[in-house]
Amino acid sequence: MDVRYGLSGLGSSILSPGDVGGGGTNSSQISAVRVVDIVLDDSHEKFEEVGGWNGLGTIFYLSTTDPTFEDLTEQKAKPALSNSKQFPLINEIVYVFSLPTPENQNGGNAQDQYYFHTVNVWNSPHHNALPNALTLSENQKADYQQTEAGAVRRVTDGSTEINLGETFQEKSNINPLLPFEGDVIHEGRWGNSIRFGSTVKGFTNWSEAGENGDPIIIIRNGEDPNNGESGWIPVVENINDDLSSIWMSSTQQLPLNASSINYNSYNSPPDTPNQYEGEQIILNSGRLVFNTKTDHIMFSSATSVSLNAVDSVNIDTKEHVIGASSILLGSKDATESLMLGDKTVDLLDKILTEMISVMTKLSSLVSLPPGAPFAPLNAQAIASQTLLNSYKAQLRTLLSKQNKTI
Numbered sequence: 001m002d003v004r005y006g007l008s009g010l011g012s013s014i015l016s017p018g019d020v021g022g023g024g025t026n027s028s029q030i031s032a033v034r035v036v037d038i039v040l041d042d043s044h045e046k047f048e049e050v051g052g053w054n055g056l057g058t059i060f061y062l063s064t065t066d067p068t069f070e071d072l073t074e075q076k077a078k079p080a081l082s083n084s085k086q087f088p089l090i091n092e093i094v095y096v097f098s099l100p101t102p103e104n105q106n107g108g109n110a111q112d113q114y115y116f117h118t119v120n121v122w123n124s125p126h127h128n129a130l131p132n133a134l135t136l137s138e139n140q141k142a143d144y145q146q147t148e149a150g151a152v153r154r155v156t157d158g159s160t161e162i163n164l165g166e167t168f169q170e171k172s173n174i175n176p177l178l179p180f181e182g183d184v185i186h187e188g189r190w191g192n193s194i195r196f197g198s199t200v201k202g203f204t205n206w207s208e209a210g211e212n213g214d215p216i217i218i219i220r221n222g223e224d225p226n227n228g229e230s231g232w233i234p235v236v237e238n239i240n241d242d243l244s245s246i247w248m249s250s251t252q253q254l255p256l257n258a259s260s261i262n263y264n265s266y267n268s269p270p271d272t273p274n275q276y277e278g279e280q281i282i283l284n285s286g287r288l289v290f291n292t293k294t295d296h297i298m299f300s301s302a303t304s305v306s307l308n309a310v311d312s313v314n315i316d317t318k319e320h321v322i323g324a325s326s327i328l329l330g331s332k333d334a335t336e337s338l339m340l341g342d343k344t345v346d347l348l349d350k351i352l353t354e355m356i357s358v359m360t361k362l363s364s365l366v367s368l369p370p371g372a373p374f375a376p377l378n379a380q381a382i383a384s385q386t387l388l389n390s391y392k393a394q395l396r397t398l399l400s401k402q403n404k405t406i
Helices: 102-106 343-366 375-398
Strands: 030-036 059-063 075-079 093-100 110-119 143-149 152-154 182-185 191-196 215-221 244-248 281-284 336-339 399-405
Touching: 059 093, 343 375, 375 399
Parallel strands: 075 110
Antiparallel strands: 030 059, 030 093, 059 075, 093 110, 143 152, 182 191, 191 215, 215 244, 244 281, 336 399
């Protein structure tokens, strides 16, 4: 078979140098080279050599065509793109080419090396490292298998010990996304991804409604932990088991298993999230936090705002203001009116004052001579009776016209 970027036949000898892609760096060609180091912060020993912060992302590389590291001089290259950067790992293959340097503003044709795109050797979003054959142990060589399509990488023991950098640890359970016709997919190295996709009837779990070609965007951070250890098998996003995700639909029906679908407060309850067909945005994670640093959080709905929780809905604030023409407490069927607290206290205070006045008169009343009428008591009773009748008439005014309970 061909020898490509250091890979040859997978019989007794697995990785050996190749001659495709080249290792030269003259200005007339694009070359494929192997990354041996990269500057990502100011702690790197070559930070100043590459220009300080202006050299962030600079790689050092060696040819892919030389079988050894002996007598080779490392060369360096800067990222080619300014706004979209994919920093390679050690032992990954990148394309290198020559472009003008800042010195050209003073005249001349000075050129530097630039790099872009990691070569997709293993068709894996996690990493595509292709180490030099001479640096691999026998156990590591066992991770490469020969198939009819050529060499493939199948890590089945959970560890490879390939040098990928100081902090990057290879994981065998990072799966690529399964593509569908017309998809545009961006994948990170750790099961984080963005899919610009569509309805694909019969193939996806979001295509029960709508028509083929209806747009959908799925942002996912962390794939389903139950996908297994076969990291080379493509998977499809799982709205219920992916770690955190945002789904933006147009006509689709999204299969979310909501934590609570208790809509007893509604006379006409809304569709549950997994029943609704149409445009909706679903955020699903272990926890959601909405926070503002300077201004408001504002929720606006054309119909209702449903707060649905398994245990409780708690509100802690200095002041709680509700403006509504009707407030029902306890149930949507609440009919009992609440009392106006301040007015109730004022009215009861007046009633008690009158009763105390009557009791005061009674406590000191003396009948002289025996059988004579209690003139003072009579007068007080008549006055109190008038007032008490007035207070009684006011009792109905204490009932709230807005707040009902059961």
